[in-house]
Amino acid sequence: MxxxxxxxxxxxxxxxxxxxxxxxxxxxxxxxxxxxGPATPAAAPEPAPAPPAPPPAQRTDLPPPVATRPRPPQPIEPPLPRTESPPPRAGAALAAAWIGSILAVAGMVAALWVFRAEVVAAWPPAARLFALLDQAPAP
Structure with a gap:
């Protein structure tokens, strides 16, 4: 434009x-x-209306149409009875997970104490931690 x-x-x-x-x-x-504003299109001449189509010829060699019957309604089936199953025992699984986690942490702490010389050799700043633990008063 x-x-x-x-x-x-x-x-x-x-x-x-x-x-x-x-x-x-x-x-x-x-x-x-x-x-x-938007461009106004140039006025194009309107096409002449198409002549009406001739009506379709009736074919006489076809059999008459068959009347269709509506389908009968489908019977409604009653819903299946619910079988109530007990909820899964999450309490036992949760308790087992807690016990396993506590045992894993306790095992790591015990391994750190048993192998403290190797830990200090691998990571020298750990010597300060073990020195503090050795000085802690016994309960």
Whole structure:
């Protein structure tokens, strides 16, 4: 679409898709702003109406249509009875998980104490921790 500024007559070529249903434009030359609407298509001549189609010929070699009967309604089946199963025993599994976790942590602490010389050799700052534990008063 070719657009010209109403103030300075500068012309611009703008694609129709950017204008859409209407848009405010600003001239780059004089900074004047104005509203541009969608391009009006050129009036095309209307096509002549098509002649009516002749009615279809009746075929006599076909048998007469068969009347269809509606389907009978399907019987509604009663829902199956619910069998209530007891909920799973989460209490036993949860208790076993806690006991296993506590045993794992206790085993790691015991391993650290038994192998403290190897731990200090591998990580020297651990010597301060073991020194603090050795100085702790016995209960």
């Amino acid at each position: 070719r657009i010209s500024c109403p103030a300075c007559e500068a012309t611009y070529e703008v694609p129709d898709r950017l204008i859409g249903t209407g848009r405010t434009l600003r001239c780059k030359a004089c900074r004047h702003a104005w509203h541009v």
